[in-house]
Amino acid sequence: MADTLDDAAVADRLRDLPAWTRDGDQIRRRVKAPSFLAGIDVVTDVARAAEDADHHPDIDIRWRTLAFALSTHSAGGLTGKDFDLAATIDAIAARHGAA
Numbered sequence: 001m002a003d004t005l006d007d008a009a010v011a012d013r014l015r016d017l018p019a020w021t022r023d024g025d026q027i028r029r030r031v032k033a034p035s036f037l038a039g040i041d042v043v044t045d046v047a048r049a050a051e052d053a054d055h056h057p058d059i060d061i062r063w064r065t066l067a068f069a070l071s072t073h074s075a076g077g078l079t080g081k082d083f084d085l086a087a088t089i090d091a092i093a094a095r096h097g098a099a
């Protein structure tokens with residue numbers, strides 16, 4: 001099981017992920033896709049990346065707006081896995097023109 005990051009380490013990792021904010025034991029980001037179906041394509045690609053990483057975000061879909069929340073439940077907090085997947089979600093969103 002991965003170790004949770006302390007506050008300083010979380011702040012450090014967040015500096016590289018300006019779209020993400022900390023909310024307690026989670027980090028969150030919203031993206032707006034160009035269309036509903038583009039948003040679903042983002043979700044599908046994120047789902048595949050999540051399966052590959054065996055690490056799964058909470059995802060909320062509201063028309064073109066997607067909200068992602070990441071936390072490592074098994075560790076009871078934020079770990080490097082959350083920040084790695086956040087960076088992957090950023091890359092996927094950018095590929096689909098979502099910001």
Ligand SMILES: C[C@H](O)[C@H](O)[C@H]1CNC2=NC(N)=NC(=O)C2=N1
Nearest residue numbers: 054055056057071072073074075
């Ligand atoms: C057994 C399996 O590895 C675990 O349940 C994984 C799956 N995906 C997960 N995803 C997230 N976000 N946190 C976890 O602790 C977690 N654990």
